Amino acid sequence: MDFDSLTENYFKKEMRVKVIGRYYPSEAGQCLRKSYYSFINPKEIDLELTKIFEAGNIVHDFVSKVFKSDKNPDVEVLESETSFEIPVDDFVISGRIDNLVLFKGEEKKVLVEVKSTKSVDYLDGPQESHIMQLQLYLHARKMQEGVLVYVEKNTLKSKTFPVTYNPSIYEVIINRFKKLHEHLKSSSTPDPESRLLEDKKWMCRYCNYKTECFQETPEVGLTKFF
Numbered sequence: 001m002d003f004d005s006l007t008e009n010y011f012k013k014e015m016r017v018k019v020i021g022r023y024y025p026s027e028a029g030q031c032l033r034k035s036y037y038s039f040i041n042p043k044e045i046d047l048e049l050t051k052i053f054e055a056g057n058i059v060h061d062f063v064s065k066v067f068k069s070d071k072n073p074d075v076e077v078l079e080s081e082t083s084f085e086i087p088v089d090d091f092v093i094s095g096r097i098d099n100l101v102l103f104k105g106e107e108k109k110v111l112v113e114v115k116s117t118k119s120v121d122y123l124d125g126p127q128e129s130h131i132m133q134l135q136l137y138l139h140a141r142k143m144q145e146g147v148l149v150y151v152e153k154n155t156l157k158s159k160t161f162p163v164t165y166n167p168s169i170y171e172v173i174i175n176r177f178k179k180l181h182e183h184l185k186s187s188s189t190p191d192p193e194s195r196l197l198e199d200k201k202w203m204c205r206y207c208n209y210k211t212e213c214f215q216e217t218p219e220v221g222l223t224k225f226f
């Protein structure tokens with residue numbers, strides 16, 4: 001039996017074509033140009049990446065089970081996988097909240113966003129793109145408090161970081177979506193954002209549009225693959 005090929009069949013799916021005017025929270029902290037390309041030139045997600053996403057889903061399910069367990073009576077899951085939409089001008093941001101949890105002792109409701117990761121050892125704060133995602137969720141639910149839970153895939157070790165709703169960050173996020181929307185409507189490619197910003201250059205390493213990006217603008221920021 002070749003289980004790898006069975007897995008490959010299992011993951012075979014239609015390519016998701018994105019529609020201009022409907023955006024997703026995971027795009028908030030992504031390179032603007034990469035988001036743009038993903039609309040005008042959708043690509044099948046690489047099988048290895050799909051497997052990594054599936055491992056992430058398994059971690060999500062695990063965290064939900066921990067919250068729902070009778071052995072944790074001080075925690076109650078009020079909602080899981082709830083969809084939401086934020087209308088902005090002539091477009092909409094749509095997403096899904098992982099868990100809305102009530103900590104009974106403190107009578108506190110918290111939005112929980114789970115992220116799987118290779119290692120939590122050197123994690124000393126949440127990723128900016130994850131904070132942006134959670135800010136959108138908090139805004140959509142008119143809530144103040146959230147938490148990002150990072151869980152190590154191999155060991156289930158975790159680290160958690162509280163995130164408080166910040167209207168200024170929310171504004172920044174909305175303006176990013178407005179910019180993306182304008183570029184898509186006018187068919188004008190945004191600047192190669194991640195190549196231009198020191199703290200975002202790492203994103204180019206994992207970008208599946210780097211060939212197109214470097215062809216279109218060879219001379220900006222990083223000028224070659226690494």
Ligand code: SF4
Pocket residue numbers: 031032033034192193194195196203204205207208209210213214
């Ligand atoms: S290669 Fe870098 S700058 Fe270009 S689209 Fe990808 S992430 Fe953005």
